[in-house]
Amino acid sequence: MPENxxxxxxxxxxxxxxxxCLGQGQFSAVGGxxxxxxxxxxxxxxxxxxxxxxxxxxxxxxxxxxxxxFWNSKRKGAASSPVWIERDSENRETPLExxxxxxxxxxxxIVRDLSSTYAERQQLYQTARDSLLEHHRLLxxxxxxxxxxxxxxxxxxxxxxxxRGCFNILATENxxxxxxxxxxTGQSExxxxxxxxxxxxxxxxxxxxxxxxxxxxxxDAPDLACCAQRVVEQMSPAYQERGLRLQVDARLDLSxxxxxxxxxxxxxxxxxxxxxNALRYTPKGGAVTVGVEDKVHCLLAFVDDEGPGLPKDATPxxxxxxxxxxxxxxxxxxxxxYFCKITVERWGGSIGAENRPGGGxxxxxxxxxxxxxxxxxxxxxxxxxxxxEARAPGPFTIGKATRKLRVLVAEDTDVNRELVTELLHKRGxxxxxxxxxxxxxxALAKQRxxxxxxxxxxxxxxxxxxxxxxxxxxxxxxxHQLIIGVTGNVAAEDNERRIExxxxxxxxxxxxxxxxxxTIESGSAAVPPPAPAPAPIAQESASTPAAAxxxxxHLRRASGGNEKxxxxxxxxxxxxxxxxxxxxxxxxxxxDAARLGSAAHAFKGAAAIFxxxxxxxxxxxxxxxxxxxxxxxxxxxFRTLEAEFxxxxxxxxxxxxxxxxASGKSPHKRKQ
Amino acid sequence: xxxxxxxxxxxxxVGKTSLVRRFVESIYNEQYxxxxxxxxxxxxxxxAGQDVTLVLWDIHGDDAFQKVQISYxxxxxxxxxxxxxxxxxxxxxxxxxxxxxxxxxxxxxxILALNKCDLAAQWEIDADREAKxxxxxxxxxxxxxxxxxxxxxxxxxxxELMLKK
Numbered sequence: 001m002p003e004n005x006x007x008x009x010x011x012x013x014x015x016x017x018x019x020x021c022l023g024q025g026q027f028s029a030v031g032g033x034x035x036x037x038x039x040x041x042x043x044x045x046x047x048x049x050x051x052x053x054x055x056x057x058x059x060x061x062x063x064x065x066x067x068x069x070f071w072n073s074k075r076k077g078a079a080s081s082p083v084w085i086e087r088d089s090e091n092r093e094t095p096l097e098x099x100x101x102x103x104x105x106x107x108x109x110i111v112r113d114l115s116s117t118y119a120e121r122q123q124l125y126q127t128a129r130d131s132l133l134e135h136h137r138l139l140x141x142x143x144x145x146x147x148x149x150x151x152x153x154x155x156x157x158x159x160x161x162x163x164r165g166c167f168n169i170l171a172t173e174n175x176x177x178x179x180x181x182x183x184x185t186g187q188s189e190x191x192x193x194x195x196x197x198x199x200x201x202x203x204x205x206x207x208x209x210x211x212x213x214x215x216x217x218x219x220d221a222p223d224l225a226c227c228a229q230r231v232v233e234q235m236s237p238a239y240q241e242r243g244l245r246l247q248v249d250a251r252l253d254l255s256x257x258x259x260x261x262x263x264x265x266x267x268x269x270x271x272x273x274x275x276x277n278a279l280r281y282t283p284k285g286g287a288v289t290v291g292v293e294d295k296v297h298c299l300l301a302f303v304d305d306e307g308p309g310l311p312k313d314a315t316p317x318x319x320x321x322x323x324x325x326x327x328x329x330x331x332x333x334x335x336x337x338y339f340c341k342i343t344v345e346r347w348g349g350s351i352g353a354e355n356r357p358g359g360g361x362x363x364x365x366x367x368x369x370x371x372x373x374x375x376x377x378x379x380x381x382x383x384x385x386x387x388x389e390a391r392a393p394g395p396f397t398i399g400k401a402t403r404k405l406r407v408l409v410a411e412d413t414d415v416n417r418e419l420v421t422e423l424l425h426k427r428g429x430x431x432x433x434x435x436x437x438x439x440x441x442x443a444l445a446k447q448r449x450x451x452x453x454x455x456x457x458x459x460x461x462x463x464x465x466x467x468x469x470x471x472x473x474x475x476x477x478x479x480h481q482l483i484i485g486v487t488g489n490v491a492a493e494d495n496e497r498r499i500e501x502x503x504x505x506x507x508x509x510x511x512x513x514x515x516x517x518x519t520i521e522s523g524s525a526a527v528p529p530p531a532p533a534p535a536p537i538a539q540e541s542a543s544t545p546a547a548a549x550x551x552x553x554h555l556r557r558a559s560g561g562n563e564k565x566x567x568x569x570x571x572x573x574x575x576x577x578x579x580x581x582x583x584x585x586x587x588x589x590x591x592d593a594a595r596l597g598s599a600a601h602a603f604k605g606a607a608a609i610f611x612x613x614x615x616x617x618x619x620x621x622x623x624x625x626x627x628x629x630x631x632x633x634x635x636x637x638f639r640t641l642e643a644e645f646x647x648x649x650x651x652x653x654x655x656x657x658x659x660x661x662a663s664g665k666s667p668h669k670r671k672q
Numbered sequence: 673x674x675x676x677x678x679x680x681x682x683x684x685x686v687g688k689t690s691l692v693r694r695f696v697e698s699i700y701n702e703q704y705x706x707x708x709x710x711x712x713x714x715x716x717x718x719x720a721g722q723d724v725t726l727v728l729w730d731i732h733g734d735d736a737f738q739k740v741q742i743s744y745x746x747x748x749x750x751x752x753x754x755x756x757x758x759x760x761x762x763x764x765x766x767x768x769x770x771x772x773x774x775x776x777x778x779x780x781x782x783i784l785a786l787n788k789c790d791l792a793a794q795w796e797i798d799a800d801r802e803a804k805x806x807x808x809x810x811x812x813x814x815x816x817x818x819x820x821x822x823x824x825x826x827x828x829x830x831x832e833l834m835l836k837k
Contacts, residue, residue, distance in 0.1 A: 059710060082741065130704075
């Protein structure tokens with residue numbers, strides 16, 4: 001190999017050092033020995049000016065094994081090393097890279113000083129890894145928020161459950177006409193509120209896209225035209241109020257089959273969202289027309305308005321994006337059209353909007369026909385679909401069960417436990433109620449029950465743990481206890497946990513009392529369809545004072561005006577809350593995340609009965625911190641909780657005479 | 673003097689380089705600078721009554737951008753498997769890397785360092801998981817390159833294990 005070749009000079013200039021392997025671990029530099037090599041490995045020694053590189057560098061010692069393997073093989077190309085860092089005697093670092101190759105039959109080792117390019121390369125990796133870290137950080141943030149949202153949903157479910165229970169109980173009383181009407185209004189409004197919560201959840205549900213789309217073969221596939229007509233009827237008053245006309249397209253033949261692959265409640269919500277949108281943009285005196293057209297393999301539904309048309313910069317992506325809001329007369333949260341898009345697309349359809357030739361805009365969506373309907377041809381039932389029972393409950397009657405059951409109710413929230421117990425008693429069942437999983441297990445060991453209603457989140461032993469314990473006990477007996485979970489957690493993974501624990505089914509809070517009776521009396525585990533994952537609900541202001549009056553109002557509503565129940569709740573809370581606060585304080589001080597999660601959950605459930613939004617918000621935040629294991633801000637949040645709890649405590653102390661005087665009777669005349 | 677090659681293994685950004693620097697130079701740098709290659713350091717320790725030179729191979733993080741090549745591990749007497757206790761998934765990744773290592777080099781002394789233990793409030797690895805790993809044969813240290821907590825102990829324990837082998 002020519003030592004002074006131009007090639008060798010060029011390589012040296014570019015930071016390369018060439019060595020020829022002479023055997024026995026000896027190397028000689030080819031085309032000169034660069035200064036940086038000398039700083040790292042010293043000068044070549046002996047008459048032959050050779051180096052023992054393996055002795056100079058632990059990294060090269062390792063790489064030369066690979067190099068030797070390459071030189072002794074018939075492989076072409078080169079064996080390359082990763083980047084490595086060598087230090088000189090002054091501790092200065094030099095990044096290097098090496099290749100072993102054969103040149104003119106000789107074993108050649110090339111080492112390159114990467115100093116000139118290393119910073120750039122490192123910057124590239126640094127950016128990539130920083131981005132990866134940020135990605136993971138954001139994922140964790142999202143997870144934390146999901147946990148917080150689970151807590152919020154649980155909170156929203158709890159009082160609603162109590163309210164519905166109270167309404168249901170009141171409905172069984174022999175009330176005069178006006179009061180009965182008010183109770184029925186309360187019943188239907190609480191159902192509506194539940195549906196609104198679920199609606200928001202669906203719009204946000206990250207699982208929505210992965211949920212199984214309807215097969216389109218269901219016998220009760222919804223009729224698109226009937227849905228359109230129903231929504232038009234429901235929304236006509238709102239249109240009239242604004243001086244607008246809302247009409248079904250005159251060409252629409254309602255006697256035809258318009259069945260599609262979807263479900264009626266969501267279809268109606270899609271129409272409702274599109275009509276709300278049209279309502280905002282159509283000028284007074286204008287008309288909005290809803291129609292359905294047959295497009296052979298799919299059905300097209302449209303909403304035509306007489307508004308200003310779409311903005312120039314409006315693209316489908318923008319119009320139907322999450323949180324998209326119009327510049328003029330915007331909607332509420334930018335969820336409506338987004339919900340339409342994700343729902344229609346989940347059903348295999350598409351959605352869009354365009355300007356109409358004569359002015360105004362058309363919002364449309366296409367959905368595949370229901371398979372069964374397509375096979376049937378065209379005939380359909382003449383009766384329009386009846387709304388689901390849950391959507392418009394009639395007067396509630398509890399009635400008597402045909403068979404008396406022994407029911408074990410495990411529920412930590414006092415008001416819920418009392419309500420369920422009372423409802424089941426009125427139905428004719430015998431009930432044993434306990435407040436945690438451990439007591440439920442103990443009760444089952446002593447006594448037989450036909451069914452267990454097991455709240456999922458309870459202090460101490462929760463519902464899942466208790467279920468596991470019960471299943472473990474059954475391994476020796478071979479019996480199977482029917483266990484129905486009661487929960488506010490509705491995500492798919494929550495259901496997996498229930499199944500894994502051994503629950504036979506579950507009811508979501510607030511549950512429908514008829515569904516409760518049907519579930520326990522049929523002896524089967526009727527599992528409601530999985531509800532979507534939780535969604536962001538605006539948090540109450542943490543600074544809202546827990547004034548005595550607002551607490552009293554809330555308590556009156558939650559207890560259905562049952563003063564005895566209300567008084568009992570206040571007393572037990574005042575007695576128990578300091579212990580719960582001490583639990584939380586200890587968990588924060590000891591940085592015990594699991595304990596903080598359960599202690600804050602228990603406290604939150606108790607405080608929620610009195611409204612107390614600031615207390616509930618602080619407890620919920622602590623619960624979320626505990627569950628996510630992120631306690632960084634726990635001490636600050638606990639201080640907030642302490643301050644808010646002090647206000648609530650004062651309000652409750654002030655409340656006692658008010659609650660007693662609400663009925664106009666003096667407290668000492670009342671039986672406890 | 674007896675010399676032992678010790679590799680630092682784990683995902684990127686878990687603190688391998690910081691642990692080495694803390695151990696060798698008693699230095700901690702708050703700024704995160706990614707390692708893109710291999711850096712070899714040496715430190716003499718005294719264990720079981722004798723001086724041992726630990727040749728510490730600080731290897732870049734194993735991730736989507738760079739994979740640890742098994743050839744780097746040649747001649748390794750033991751390794752420090754490092755996970756970031758504030759990022760649970762780095763433990764899963766570290767254990768997967770350990771399994772890959774075991775397939776190639778067999779069972780050799782190793783220590784599991786759950787690093788960044790100074791960030792207790794952000795800790796994501798629960799005690800149950802740690803207990804199960806310990807029961808499964810892992811010697812575990814909760815370390816902090818930042819404060820120096822258990823860093824020396826982890827390396828010394830590894831040295832003892834290597835000497836016993």
